Amino acid sequence: MDSILVKGNGALNGQIPIAGAKNACLTLMPATLLSEEPLTLTNAPRLSDIRTMTQLLQSLGVEVSPLQAGKVITMSSHAEINPLADYEIVRKMRASNLVLGPLLARLGHAVVSLPGGCAIGARPMDIHIDALTALGAEIDLRDGYLHAVARGGLKGAVHEMRLASVGATENFVMAATLAKGNSVLKNAAREPEIVDLVACLRKMGAQIEGEGTSTITIQGVDRxxxxxxxxxxxRIELGTYMLAPAICGGEVELLGGRLHLVGAFAEKLDEAGVAVVETERGLKVSRKNGRVQAVNVTTEPFPGFPTDLQAQMMALLCTANGVSVLEEKIFENRFMHAPELIRMGARIDVHGGTATVTGVEKLKGARVMATDLRASVSLILAALAAEGETVVSRVYHLDRGYERVEEKLSACGALIERISA
Incomplete structure (x- = not known):
């Protein structure tokens, strides 16, 4: 099993190209099920999660070209589509449930496994079920699978979600594109990945308005x-690499970055004493004046501070001047990286959904273990600013969401390498 070795090496300087969004690509790929004609995605990231979604679509009968050097994926659903999304693939990645809406819209029925170990009450698949039920689907849970059928096809409806779920918004919007009549989704999620999905669906002929707001209207079309x-x-990779010069010092330009994607996050960096400047090619980030200052952070749905940047922000605040409080309001059990940062000398006190971080002047290298995708990269960021060597194990999590981490950071002066067991 691979590990990442990092040697603290001072300031970082240079440029880092930012990839296409994992979460957007994982949403766009199932949209191919809505049409018999090819869907081509450019700027696709080269990640293990993308390979998993490819395997799932191929199991459903979709032809998927290998990811080309130019980061292009071409998919075609012209052949007969299999309605069964099997547990052995779905268990690997929660985004697999995004085939449910398109399958219902295309076939009128689907059998989709719950994501691995998922209980409906604990992780809100019930929001997806309620949204698709509003469109006329009948959905039963049997033996770990959602058995869904839309007798006579899906029908337009008005539905208000109890929570602004990103995945449920995406499933509803995709399903409603081929439903009969007009649909309105209230309390819709507003994330840029949803705006990107709608832009793609519109190119495919869908009639959708209101993306990026809490109310989305979809007029169903025949095909x-x-x-x-x-x-x-x-935006999560962008925010992650924005933190590298904030933690280590120096100046890094993030190619392809745009401020509107990370507005609330950039505001917190500014408050902490980190300068973020938009350039023609992206965003340039550097410290304003020495050691960063403590700030308080509360995670919120977009356009608030992203939960997917909370772990990385904690790494920065471990060396900030003062005491910071981080409140996690999106996911439970999202402070599993804290004990590993403590192994590196951080001072963190966790109580439920709140973590209090007292900054120290310097972290120390140690052997640490990644517990999830964002935790893995937070440990790498902390290691960049730590004294001595840090070995981060279980980095298979990292490969789900970040491509070529070692190469991108090394190009800016970091001493980082992958070690194969």
Missing amino acids: LHGATHPVVTD
Whole structure:
């Protein structure tokens, strides 16, 4: 099993290209099920999660071209589609449930496994079920699978979600594109990945308005056609690499980055004493004046501070001047990285959904273990600013969401390498 070795090496300087968004690509790929014509995605990231979604679509009967050097994926659903999304693939990645809406819209029925170990009450698949039920689907849970049928096809409806779920918004919007009549989704999620999905669906012939707001309106059409669409910049990868010069010092330009994707996050960096400047090619980030200052952070749905940047922000605040409080309001059990940072000398006190971080002047290298995707990269960021060597194990999590981490950071002066067991 691979590990990452990092040697603290001072300031970082240079440029880092930001990839297409993992979460956007994983949403766009199932949209191919809505049309018999090819869907081509450009700027697709080269990640293990993308390979998993490819395997799932191929198991459903979709032809998927290998990811080309130019980061292009071409998919075609012209052949007979299999309605069964099997547990052995779905268990690997929660985004697999995004085939449910398109399958219902295309076939009128689907059998989709719950994501691995998922209980409906604990992880809100019930929001997806309620949204699709509003469109006329009948959905039963049997033996770990959602058995869904839309007798006579899906029908337009008005539905208000109890929570602004990103995945449920995406499933509803995709399903409603081929439903009969007009649909309105209230309390819709507003994330850029949803805006990107709607842009792609519109190219395919969908009639949708209101993306990026809490109310989305969809006028169903009889069929969708093929399209070519570039995947939006990954705002989480962007935010992650914005933290590298904030933690280590120096100046790094993030190529392809745009401020509107990370507005609330950039505001917190500014408050902490980190300068973020928009350039023609992206965002340039550097410290304003020495050691960063403590700030308080509360995670919120977009356009608030992203939960997917909370772990990385904690790494920064471990060396900030003062005491910071981080409140996690999106996911439970999202402070599993804290004990590993403590192994590196951080002072963190966790109580439920709140973590209090007292900054120290310097972290120390140690052997640490990644517990999830964002935790893995937070440990790498902390290691960049730590004294001595840090070995981060279980980095298979990292490969789900970040491509070529070692190469991108090394190009800016970091001493980082992958060690194969």
